[in-house]
Amino acid sequence: xxxxxxxxxxxxxxxxxxxxxxxxxxxxxxxxxxxxxxxxxxxxxxxxxxxxxxxxxxxxxxxxxxxxxxxxxxxxxxxxxxxxxxxxxxxxxxxxxxxxxxxxxxxxxxxxxxxxxxxxxxxxxxxxxxxxxxxxxxxxxxxxxxxxxxxxxxxxxxxxxxxxxxxxxxxxxxxxxxxxxxxxxxxxxxxxxxxxxxxxxxxxxxxxxxx
Amino acid sequence: xxxxxxxxxxxxxxxxxxxxxxxxxxxxxxxxxxxxxxxxxxxxxxxxxxxxxxxxxxxxxxxxxxxxxxxxxxxxxxxxxxxxxxxxxxxxxxxxxxxxxxxxxxxxxxxxxxx
Numbered sequence: 589x590x591x592x593x594x595x596x597x598x599x600x601x602x603x604x605x606x607x608x609x610x611x612x613x614x615x616x617x618x619x620x621x622x623x624x625x626x627x628x629x630x631x632x633x634x635x636x637x638x639x640x641x642x643x644x645x646x647x648x649x650x651x652x653x654x655x656x657x658x659x660x661x662x663x664x665x666x667x668x669x670x671x672x673x674x675x676x677x678x679x680x681x682x683x684x685x686x687x688x689x690x691x692x693x694x695x696x697x698x699x700x701x702x703x704x705x706x707x708x709x710x711x712x713x714x715x716x717x718x719x720x721x722x723x724x725x726x727x728x729x730x731x732x733x734x735x736x737x738x739x740x741x742x743x744x745x746x747x748x749x750x751x752x753x754x755x756x757x758x759x760x761x762x763x764x765x766x767x768x769x770x771x772x773x774x775x776x777x778x779x780x781x782x783x784x785x786x787x788x789x790x791x792x793x794x795x796x797x798x799x
Numbered sequence: 800x801x802x803x804x805x806x807x808x809x810x811x812x813x814x815x816x817x818x819x820x821x822x823x824x825x826x827x828x829x830x831x832x833x834x835x836x837x838x839x840x841x842x843x844x845x846x847x848x849x850x851x852x853x854x855x856x857x858x859x860x861x862x863x864x865x866x867x868x869x870x871x872x873x874x875x876x877x878x879x880x881x882x883x884x885x886x887x888x889x890x891x892x893x894x895x896x897x898x899x900x901x902x903x904x905x906x907x908x909x910x911x912x913x914x
Contacts, residue, residue, distance in 0.1 A: 634837040657829040660838065660880075671904045684828055684880075690907035699841050720908075 591622050594648040598680045599673070606669040608642040608725035612785035613756050617706055618649050620754065620780040620792035628654050631750060633701035637662045639692055639739065642725055644674030644685070646704055651683040659701075661685040664693065666720050692735075693742050700746050703753040707736045711760050732761045740766065743795070744773045752796050754780070759789035770795050815846040816889035816898065821854055824885040824903065828876070835872045838879065839863060851878045 596610065608614075621628070633654070638647045641663035651661050663674050663685060671687040678685035688694060708717070708725055709732040716727035717734045728734055736755070743753055753775070757763050767777040775795040782791045844863040851857050857878050864871045889898040889905065899906050 632837070634834065634841060657831045658834040658837075666908070668904070668906070672902065675903065684826070686883075687904050688907065689904055694907065 591618075591625075591649075591653055593618060594645055594652065594677060594681045596643060596645065596677065596680075598676055599643070603669075603673065606722055607667065607673045608670075608722060610643055610645045612783070612788070613706060613709075613790055614645055616781055616783050616785070616790050617646055617704075617754070617756055617792055620794075621646075621650055621653060623780060624754075624794070625653055628702065628752075631701060631752065633659050633751075635660045635662065635696075635700050635748075636702040636704070637664070637693070637696075637700045637746075638704040639664055640670075640706065640708070640725065641665050641674040641687070642667075642670050642706075644670075644677035644687075646706060647674065647685060648677050648681050648683050650702070650704070651678070651685065652681065656683045656685075662688065664688045664690050666691055666724055667722065668720075670725075692739055693746055696746050698745065698748050701748050701751045703743065703747060703751070705739060705754070706756040707739065708732070709736065709756065709758050709761050728761070732758060736761060736766070740769055741773075743770070743775070747797070749797070752794060755793045755795070757791050757793055759791070763791055763793060766793070771798075774798055815843070815850070816891055818850060818854065818884065819888045819890055821887035821900075822885045823854060823856070824883045826881045826883055828880045830873065830876050832869065832872050835876050835880075836867065839867070839875065842875075842879065847878065851882075854882075854884075856882050 636650060636659055641647055642665065644663065647661050647663050665671050665674065668689055671689050674687045708728045710726045710728050711732045712727040712729055714729040714734060716723055717729040747753060770777055774797055776798045778794050780792045780794045848859040851859055857874055859874065859878065883903055884900050885903050887900040889900065
């Protein structure tokens with residue numbers, strides 16, 4: 589793995605009190621996208637969207653990986669500091685990108701060619717879900733699935749015909765159950781990469797429309 | 800993207816949003832004819848045209864060009880990729896709700912009491 593991680597030198601230590609600091613899950617996501625570089629370039633995507641972009645590290649990385657001039661990069665986050673952080677990371681790395689403050693996804697019909705989501709996957713009490721702060725970057729509620737399960741039904745409507753959706757999960761999220769739900773919407777799933785980080789069994793899932 | 804922001808309005812009759820008090824920013828983006836061609840069918844042409852006209856950015860053709868010339872593509876590039884709304888109020892025609900754009904970031908969230 590050789591493609592450089594975006595420079596994050598514009599952030600101060602204290603910024604990470606308010607936005608999620610790239611960690612093992614982020615780096616596994618970057619490694620998976622790099623592994624998929626050939627596929628993603630061949631896809632010739634017009635619109636990429638990342639849900640919950642946080643620091644902006646992942647979308648900026650993807651833009652440097654497949655080229656920033658032939659694709660529209662859109663990001664969302666519910667945390668206004670994350671919107672600003674995403675824009676500053678893109679700017680710092682000379683990537684054109686737009687940020688939108690909203691809950692999950694704007695209502696785009698069959699528009700997105702690459703959808704990225706590193707969800708709040710940590711198992712927490714349900715009461716911790718639904719904030720607008722840094723807690724929203726990790727608190728996933730029951731089975732860590734409460735936010736993931738709000739996104740899954742939106743994927744079919746948002747994605748274009750030739751498209752792909754990547755999502756980070758941990759084993760507690762029951763990936764095989766997610767696969768089953770997506771299969772019912774017409775999507776096949778494969779695991780691009782997996783890694784054990786501390787007590788987290790991380791996986792990067794890839795979903796594509798079945799022929 | 801003017802269109803994407805507008806489409807996120809959650810109210811049924813409120814698309815497109817009207818843009819008021821806009822402060823625009825010119826960006827410098829690399830022109831890529833293939834990209835603009837691929838982007839065209841993903842745009843809501845009528846809304847893009849209306850918004851670009853109201854903001855005084857450009858006058859786009861009434862119908863989406865089926866065989867766009869280089870000049871058409873350049874113009875769409877300018878409108879869709881080189882014009883950013885830095886500050887504005889996006890007003891819902893259905894309910895009058897105002898979604899602000901601040902520092903280039905549209906805020907599509909509703910207040911708790913509006914959900």
